[in-house]
Amino acid sequence: MTALLLDRRQLLLGGAALLAIGGPARAEASTVRITVEKLAFVPEEITVRAGDTIEWVNKDPFAHTATVKGGWEVAIPPGKTGTRVAAAGDDIEYYCRFHPNMKGRIVVSA
Numbered sequence: 001m002t003a004l005l006l007d008r009r010q011l012l013l014g015g016a017a018l019l020a021i022g023g024p025a026r027a028e029a030s031t032v033r034i035t036v037e038k039l040a041f042v043p044e045e046i047t048v049r050a051g052d053t054i055e056w057v058n059k060d061p062f063a064h065t066a067t068v069k070g071g072w073e074v075a076i077p078p079g080k081t082g083t084r085v086a087a088a089g090d091d092i093e094y095y096c097r098f099h100p101n102m103k104g105r106i107v108v109s110a
């Protein structure tokens with residue numbers, strides 16, 4: 001009888017742990033991917049959380065950058081990727097240094 005009670009308790013605890021993993025609170029940072037193709041950032045706007053990795057995948061045969069005026073810059077070589085870990089202050093617009101018409105926006109959600 002005592003053993004049965006213990007088993008039930010363990011089941012409940014196990015269920016709570018599963019809920020914690022699948023629940024709305026995200027335990028791990030994720031990677032948000034932007035395709036850079038035909039002189040455009042796709043999608044143009046992304047939403048991330050601080051700590052997420054932003055990854056630009058360059059499918060063009062020439063170099064691009066993700067550049068913030070007066071701020072940071074990520075090089076995105078042809079056929080390669082550039083990454084940045086999103087910071088709380090990254091709620092911002094960026095452009096490409098070589099093709100200033102290329103624009104993107106990062107929204108940082110709480």
Ligand SMILES: [Cu+2]
Binds near residue numbers: 039063098099
């Ligand atoms: Cu460019």
